[in-house]
Amino acid sequence: MRYAALLLIAFALVRIGLVYGANFARFRGEQPAAMPAAPAQSEVHHLKGIDSYAKVDPFVRRFDVLKSSLPVGGTVGFISDLPLDDPLRGEILILVRYALVPVKVEDDASLPWVVGAFDAPADAARAIPAGLERVATYAQGVALFRRRND
Numbered sequence: 823m824r825y826a827a828l829l830l831i832a833f834a835l836v837r838i839g840l841v842y843g844a845n846f847a848r849f850r851g852e853q854p855a856a857m858p859a860a861p862a863q864s865e866v867h868h869l870k871g872i873d874s875y876a877k878v879d880p881f882v883r884r885f886d887v888l889k890s891s892l893p894v895g896g897t898v899g900f901i902s903d904l905p906l907d908d909p910l911r912g913e914i915l916i917l918v919r920y921a922l923v924p925v926k927v928e929d930d931a932s933l934p935w936v937v938g939a940f941d942a943p944a945d946a947a948r949a950i951p952a953g954l955e956r957v958a959t960y961a962q963g964v965a966l967f968r969r970r971n972d
Contacts, residue, residue, distance in 0.1 A: 826923040878917065884962045885921035888937065891958065891966060897926040899933035901967070903940045903949040914939055938965035 892898060900918060904911040918939055919927045927937065931951045940946040940963035950956075954967040 826920055881917055882921040884960070884964050885918065885937075888958075888960050888964055888966055889922050889925065892922065892925045892935070892937075895924055895926075896935070897928060897933060898922070899930045899936035900927050901931050901936055901938045901949055901951065901954075903942055903946050932969070934969045936967040936969070938967060939963060940965065 900915055902911050902914060904914070915927070915929055918937060922937070931954065936954055938946070938950070940949065946963070946965075950967065953970050955970050956965055957968045958966045960966070
């Protein structure tokens, strides 16, 4: 819950700064600074096609059914078929944290419950660490795992 609140506050502060910064400059008689040019499409790193806010909502909604299976206020781990050093993995983790609020999501597969977000089913089997058993599989590459008591 704390991560979602901080994320919303950050977005609000950026929005306020953009709106009021331009208005204060006009009030003082100054021209607001020009916005930097947007990077070329090829320079932007996207979430496998998630390139606008309109597309984030469907990505987040895939976790709705899973969210109802998790304990409110609990903590779960996270795994993905993306490598640990891939920046896209971090972006997906942020969206998963947002989707599962108030459940806390840690990038740690050693917790008793682990959420999986997989893009390629063929790579998913290799991404599942030893000691985890699949409890449920949901739509679009979302899965829930439990740590085995060996």
